[in-house]
Amino acid sequence: MNLLQLEYFHTVAVCEHMTRAARQLHISQPTLSQVIARLEDELGVRLFDRKGRHIQLNEHGKLLLERTNYILKYIDETKKELMKDSVKEDPNIYIRMYVGHYLFADVFTQFQTLYPFVRFHLLFEDNDAIDALAIQYAGTLANTLNGCYLFDDEIVLLTSEKSDLAGKKSIDLTELKDRNFIANETGFLKEITQPYCEKAGFLPHFSYMVKSNPEMTALIRLNYGIACWPSKCLSELELDGIAVLKIHRPLCIRSLCIGYPEKRPLTDMEQKFTEFAREYFQK
Helix, strand or coil, rough: CCCHHHHHHHHHHHHHCCHHHHHHHHCCHHHHHHHHHHHHHHCCCCCCCCCCEEEECHHHHHHHHHHHHHHHHHHHHHHHHHHHCCCCCCCCCEEEEEECCCHHHHHHHHHHHHHHCCEEEEECCCCCCCCEEEEEECCCCCCHEEEEEEEEEEEEEEECCCCCCCCCCCCEHHHHCCCCEEEECCCHHHHHHHHHHHHHHCCCCEEECCCCCHHHHHHHHHHCCEEEHHHHHHHHHCCCCEEEEEEECCEEEEEEEECCCCCCCCCHHHHHHHHHHHHHHHH
C-alpha cells in the first residue's frame, strides 16, 4: 500500500463514483479500477459495495478512509511546515475579489499607509492560474473554512419598486416560491439564495442569467425578477427603482471571510494583511 493508492482511494471514496473520480484524477476509469482492485487484493478485504453505477464505502472502507484522512492531512501539514522557510517577504498580495469591492477599498488604503511598498493585485477571473487569497462569503460555520473569518452579514431581498412586494418591510421566503429569481454566471447569486429557499421548503426558479451587477439591477428595476444580496455590499449596486426587503424567515446569514491559498502557506505580508483586515472589521 503506497501514498498514490491512498490518494486514489480517497478520491473514489469522496465521489462514490468510479468514472467521476477518474475524471477528477485525470486518469482513465479502467486504470483507476485496477488500482482500487489491487489495493483491495493487497488488504484482503473489499472496501466498497457496488450499487449499480455507484459505489459505497463498507465498514472496511470507512476505517481506511478515516486513517487515510489523517495520513493525507499529516503529510500536507508537514509539507507546509517545511515550506515556511522558503516563503520570503513578498510585497505583492494577490486577492481574488468575489465580493466586497467597496468594503475593502478603505482596508487596502489603510494597510498601504502602514506598508507603502505593498502592491495589491485584484483578480476577477476564476481561470487566473494564481494561488491567491480570496474575499468570499461562506456559510455560517465559517470556522470550518481554510481562512480568516471577518464578520457575519445579513442577506436581503432586492425587488422592483413596481413589484407588489415593494410595500412590505420584511418577507418570509415561502412567499417567493413562485417568483422568478435572477442568477449570475459566477454562481454567487445561486449560492446565497438556494440554501435558504431550500430551508423554506422549495427550490428557487432561476429564470434569468446575467453577467454583471448592472445587468442584475436592470432586470430587477424592470420587475423581471428578484435577487438575494448581502446587506453590507449594497453599496456596490445602483439601487434607484429597487426596494430592499429584510427576510424574517428563515434566518439568512452569511460570513465574509478571506480564504487562504490552497497549495502553499501564507507569505509574511499575506499574514499581516489578513490579521489587519480581521481587526479592521472587528472594530
